[in-house]
Amino acid sequence: MNVSSVAGRHVRLGSGVYNATKHAVGAFSESLRQEVTRDHVRISLVEPGAVDTELAGHNRPEVRETMARRFADMQRLEADDIRCDTVYRYSSPAHRGQ
Numbered sequence: 174m175n176v177s178s179v180a181g182r183h184v185r186l187g188s189g190v191y192n193a194t195k196h197a198v199g200a201f202s203e204s205l206r207q208e209v210t211r212d213h214v215r216i217s218l219v220e221p222g223a224v225d226t227e228l229a230g231h232n233r234p235e236v237r238e239t240m241a242r243r244f245a246d247m248q249r250l251e252a253d254d255i256r257c258d259t260v261y262r263y264s265s266p267a268h269r270g271q
Contacts, residue, residue: 199220215267221250222250224255
């Protein structure tokens with residue numbers, strides 16, 4: 174995965190609050206993972222990058238145009254890809270790690 178495409182990891186003008194919340198969730202998840210890993214509790218953070226969802230339609234037209242240009246040459250994931258990943262993470266044997 175190209176990490177620069179993951180919102181929250183690549184900071185952009187006008188998305189400060191969005192980036193801050195993404196960074197906070199990442200830090201919290203890692204801290205929690207370290208706290209409970211000896212108790213065999215799985216903590217996982219999914220940062221999929223560009224996913225084709227209905228959320229893009231909730232933006233202003235100029236933002237949608239910018240997004241369309243940004244992702245024009247990129248194959249975006251589908252929501253079901255995230256579901257499959259999540260099912261795998263939580264149904265795989267514990268010895269496969271966290």
